[in-house]
Structures are given as structure tokens and as C-alpha cells.
Amino acid sequence: MAEVTTGVTIWHNPRCGKSRATLALLTERGIVPEVRLYLEAPPTRAELEEVLRKLGQPAAALVRWKEAGVPEGLTPEAPEAAILDALVAHPRLIERPVVIRADKARIGRPPEAVAEIL
Numbered sequence: 001m002a003e004v005t006t007g008v009t010i011w012h013n014p015r016c017g018k019s020r021a022t023l024a025l026l027t028e029r030g031i032v033p034e035v036r037l038y039l040e041a042p043p044t045r046a047e048l049e050e051v052l053r054k055l056g057q058p059a060a061a062l063v064r065w066k067e068a069g070v071p072e073g074l075t076p077e078a079p080e081a082a083i084l085d086a087l088v089a090h091p092r093l094i095e096r097p098v099v100i101r102a103d104k105a106r107i108g109r110p111p112e113a114v115a116e117i118l
Helices: 017-028 046-054 080-089 113-115
Strands: 008-012 034-038 098-101 104-107
Touching: 008 017, 008 113, 017 113, 046 080, 046 104, 098 113, 104 113
Parallel strands: 008 034
Antiparallel strands: 008 098, 098 104
16 A cells, blocks of 8 residues: 655545546656545634635635535625635535645646646
């Protein structure tokens, strides 16, 4: 069994094709990340805030806006606090996958987007 590469984590949903493709891209490059099944172990608000800092993007970038269950009235222009509240309450709304390495993170849409932090 391959050893986990220290410092690389993927927030993964195995039912998602982009998430599976991103995980495959990592392993093809010899990286065995810590796999966090974020629907089973949802990130805390503090973890979401930290990932947003590493992404360098607003909270709206982490939302799957076309996903069923986006709270009524929540838009990309909503206050950061409202978006974070929704992501904490409904982790299925978190865009996937997210790859985190050191002080950087990238959303794997497309999967190749994560290559710039590897």
C-alpha cells in the first residue's frame, strides 16, 4: 500500500467524476493524498475560512450553485457569513474536489487546475 504524501489533502466525493479524475491525476504524479470524504466528515467553519484564504477566493467560489438544496435567497452576492453558514449546514453544496497543499488550495474543475500547486 502506498504511503500518504505528507501535506496534500483532497476533499473528495467518490460519486463525482471530477473528484475521481482529480484523485487519479494526483496518484499518476506519485502523490497519495490524505483523502477526506467531506460529506462524511464535513469541514468546520474555521476550515472553510482557511481553505478560502488558501484559494484566494470568496466563499461564493466554493458553492455548487446548481446543486439542489441551495437555500432560498442565497446568491453569489450574499454576505460571506451567510454563504459560510450555508456551507457548514449543507456540506453537499461545497464545490468538489478541493486539493490543499501547504498554503495553497485549488478546486479541481478542471482536474488539471490542481497541478499548479503540486
